[in-house]
Ligand code: UD2
C-alpha cells in the first residue's frame with residue numbers, strides 16, 4: 001500500500017465522521033426546540049403569574065390593585081361575634097348630641113354598613129316623634145352601637161309631626177315607610193317608640209317570615225307582656241308584610257288603639273306574631289307622663305270594631321300628607337310632615 005492510498009482512506013473516514021457529527025447536532029437541536037415549544041404551550045401564563053406573585057410577595061410592598069375588580073366581601077356571620085348580651089344602660093343628663101356623633105363616626109346621614117362583611121338584611125328604623133328630644137338623644141346613643149354590633153346595614157328615620165294638632169303615631173309610621181323607600185329598597189322596617197331602649201343585643205333588629213313583636217317586657221311593667229296580643233312599642237315587619245296589611249290605619253288620633261289595629265290587620269292576613277325569648281326582649285322605657293296633644297283616643301274601640309271593613313282603603317294607599325322637609329343629619333334622617341288633623 002502506497003502513501004497516497006493511506007491518505008485517501010483517512011480522508012474518507014473523517015468525511016463519515018464529520019457527517020455523523022453533523023447529523024447528531026441536527027438531531028439534538030430538533031429535540032431541544034420541540035421540547036421548549038411543548039413546554040410553552042402547556043403553561044405559559046401560569047409561569048408568568050406565579051413569577052409576578054412571588055415577586056410581589058418578596059418585595060413586601062402592597063401594590064395597588066390594577067385590575068379594577070371590587071374586593072368581594074363575604075356575608076356577615078349568622079351570629080355576630082360583636083354581641084355583648086345584657087347591658088347596663090346609662091342615661092346621663094349631661095349627654096350631648098355631639099358626644100353621640102363623635103362616638104359613631106361610621107354613621108353617615110343616619111346610615112351605616114359594616115365594612116368587612118355584607119349584612120344579611122337592610123333595615124330602616126322608623127321613630128315617630130314630637131317634642132321628645134331628650135328621649136331621642138338617649139335612644140340614638142344606645143341604638144347606633146347596638147345595631148352596629150348586630151352587623152346590620154341600617155338607617156334611622158325620625159318622622160316629626162309638624163304643628164300642635166293631636167298626635168298620630170300610626171300615620172307618622174306610614175309616612176316613614178313611604179319616605180324611606182324613596183331612598184333605598186329596605187327589606188325590613190322596625191317601628192320604634194322613641195322612649196324604649198333595648199337592653200340586650202341578642203334581640204335582633206331583623207325581620208322574619210312572620211311579623212315580630214320585639215318588646216316582651218319593660219322595666220315599668222315588671223318585664224311582663226302587658227296582655228295577650230299586645231303589639232305596641234317596637235315591631236318588625238318586612239316591606240312585603242307591611243304592604244300586605246296596607247300599613248297602619250291613618251285614623252287613630254291621640255293615644256291608644258293603633259297598635260291593636262295593626263295586630264288585627266296582621267291576623268286577617270293569617271300571619272302569626274313572633275316574639276323573641278322574654279329574657280332577651282327586654283326594654284327600659286324612659287319615664288314620661290302623657291304628652292299634651294296626645295290625649296286618650298276615646299274613639300279607639302269603635303275604630304277597632306271597623307278594621308275588617310276599612311283596612312283595604314285606610315292605610316298606606318290612602319296616607320295623604322305634605323313633606324315639609326327632609327334633613328339628612330349626621331345620626332338620622334329627619335322627616336317633618338304636615339299630616340293634617342282629626343276630622344271630628
Ligand atoms: C304605648 C305603646 C306605643 C303606642 C301607645 C299608644 C308601649 C311600650 N308603647 O306607649 O307603641 O301604642 O301606647 O298610642 O306599649 N310620641 C311623641 N310625642 C308625643 C306623643 C308621642 O314623640 O307628644 C311618640 C313617641 O315615639 C312615643 C310614642 O309616640 O314613644 C308612643 O307614645 P307614648 O310613649 O306617650 O305612649 P305609651 O308609652 O303609653
Ligand code: MN
Nearest residue numbers: 193195285288
Ligand atoms: Mn312611652
